[in-house]
Amino acid sequence: MGLFLKLEMKLSLEKINEAINSISNSIDQGEWxxxxxxxxxxxxxxxxxxxxxxVLKLYFNLASQFIDVGTYLKNTDSILKGIQILEKNSEYFEKDFNITYFYNLANGKLSLANNCGYSKEEVSFKNIELFNEVKNLYWKAFKLINKSQDYDLYQQNLINLANVLKQQFRFSEALQIYNLVIKQNTIYPQAWLNRSSCLEQFDRLLDHRSHKMIIEIIKGYDFSSKSKLVPSDWKPYYAHKSKFLSSQLGSKSLEQDELETRKEYSSMSHFRQWCIEENLTLNIHGMYCPCIANERDNLTLLEGVISSGNILQFEQYLNRIKAEFSLIRVLYYESKFTDNSQFDYESCYSELDDQEIINIRYEKLRTCFRLCFSILDKLSIFLCQYFSLSTDKNTAFNNFWYKNKSSLENKTNFGLIAINSLICDLNEKNGQFGFYKIWRNALEHHLLFLVPDTFELSNDSSHTYVKISDFENGLDNLLQFTRSSIFSTVFAIVEDLRQKAPKDKQNLIEVTVHKKEFKSFQ
Known part of the structure; x- marks a missing residue:
């Protein structure tokens, strides 16, 4: 790079631009x-x-180079320089580089949080704020990216978002995103590798390893060992991991297992297949596999042996939560596959040329949205009751943590880390989905109108207008958010029970789980 000889005079902007391009070439060639x-x-x-x-555009390009180089060289000073450049000129960069600004800033802060990929420390209440900040930046980029215009950035941002969710123990959402990217035939091995890593972490924390889980983990290592994007000196390690795990499976081939899984999947009802495809089951096995083990929502607190005599009360709470989530799924399914035109005809609405989208289908979607928040608020009571936290008549999912902050953050519990991360997403000031609370309040207490995407919005204190595509996308995300909150609540309680279990196994209570049956299916 001849441009980097000792400089004794002020370089022109044109020469600086050439030098920055030369730096990019050095990075591509590994000349860090x-x-x-x-x-x-x-x-x-x-x-x-x-x-x-x-000058600002040149600063922006230079900032990303400081971050990339610093991450590879494990040079935090370099990463900090890149972040400082981005944050110092944030107003301009948000306007002119919005998506790549959020994405690059998130990458820089994630590199700091993970010590350039070398940190062995898991997310805790000591460092969660930085991870929440990173997550918010990836969410911001996600909401702005046009998938058809920048498909590569769309996939890379999703993978990085899933990685942060995984680190915050939001396993159901992380796996849902990895699966989404993989189904799009991604070329990026990071999606496969991090999915395998997520499953291994999930198994370590919940002792949930199964034959099917091993197969899913192997798939990630197989893909990566053959990918052209993986450095050749890394491939033998991934091939070894795949071979070692395969030795635990016995004689059945992966192809044979895949055929059996497809057969089992096709034997289920269309509704259940849809629930599996949409990632709406309350089944731990169903987070990663669509086989017959995912036929029912068997999420429970009563797994194996436990040491709490009043656990049946909390299982009753979980039954209530599962029942409401089941209703949400049925309403959502019906909104997509049921013809409600006769009901709409009989309802006979006045034609006002106000462009409101009003019919039974969208009433079902509105009800789904309200019910999601109903579940979230019940989960806050669920957690407060179990952990003996303070409550009042206004206790809700978005505020119970702050009233019990010291009690909760003194615990070492991965499920509570996930709950804290979820709550931060709904923060009305800093969370990327704080506006959901505004929509919920308008649905419950004021007036919310769903309108076409072409409608010019004009909201006031009593009227809220939401474009239909925004509402449908928001509901899709809220459903995953609610499902994740249910899983995380169960995991938090199961982890607490595990920590409290006496070492003397003689004193444990063994609980046999009986599932309710329904005559029409016997």
């Missing part, structure tokens, strides 16, 4: 030290120029 030296020199040169649009 030279790239860092060049970045330092160009930062010094840029600081000699007055601020302008061109």
């Amino acid at each position: 030290v030279e790239a860092l030296l060049g970045s330092e020199m160009m930062l010094s040169e840029l600081e000699k120029h007055e601020t302008s649009n061109i």
Whole structure:
């Protein structure tokens, strides 16, 4: 890189741009030290120029190079320089580079949070705020990305978002996103590798390893060992992992297992198949496999042996939660596959040319939205009752944590880490989905109108207008959010029971789980 000789005069912006492009080439060729030296020199040169649009664009490109180089060299000073450049000029960058600004800033902060990929420390209440900040940035980028215009960035951002959710123990959402990217025939091995890593972490924390889980883990290592995007010196390790895990499976081939899984899946009802495809089952096995083990929502607190005499009360709470979530699924399913035109005809609404979308289908969707928040608020009571936390008549999912912060954050419990992360997403000031609470309040207490996407919005204190595509996308996300909250609540309680279990196994209570049956299906 001849441009990086000792500089004795002010470089022109054109020369700085050429140098920054040369730095990119160095990064592509793995010349990391030279790239860092060049970045330092160009930062010094840029600081000699007055601020302008061109100068800011050069700063933006340079910032991402500091982050990339710093991450590879494990140089936090370099990463911090990149982040400082981005944050110092955030107003301009948000406007002109919005998606890539959020994405690059998230990458930089995630690298710091993970010590450039070398940290062995899991997310805890000591470091969760930085991970929440990173997660918010990836969510911001996700909401702005046009999938058809920048498909690669769309997939990379989703994978990184899933990685942060995985680190915060939000397993159902992370796996749902990995599966989504994989179904789109991604070329990125990171989706497969991190999915396998997620399953291994899930197994370690919940002792849930099954034959099917091993198969799903193997798939990730197989894909990565053959990917052209994986460095050749890493491939033997992934091949070894795959071979080792395969030795635990016996004689059945992966192809044979796949055929059996498809046969079992096809034997289920259309409704259940739809629940599996939409990631709406309350079944731990169903997070990663569509086989017959996913036929029913068998999520329970009563797994194996436990040491709490009043656990049946909390299983009763879980039954109530599962019943309401089941109703949501039925309503959502009917909104997609049931013809309600006769009901709409009989309802006879007045034609006002107000463009409101009003029919039974969308009333079902509105009801689903309200019921999701009903479940979330019940989960807050569920957790407060179990952990003996304070409550009042206004206790809700979005506020119970702050009233019991010290009690909750003194615990070492991965399920509570996930709950905290979920609550932060609904924060009305900083959370990326705080507006859901506004919609919920409008649905319950004011007036919310669903309107076509072409409608010009004009909200006031008593009227809220929401574009139909925004509402449907929001409901899709809220359903996954609610499902994740249910899983996380169960995991938090199961983990607490595990920690409290006496070492003397003689004193444990063995609970036999009986499932309710329904005559029409016997």
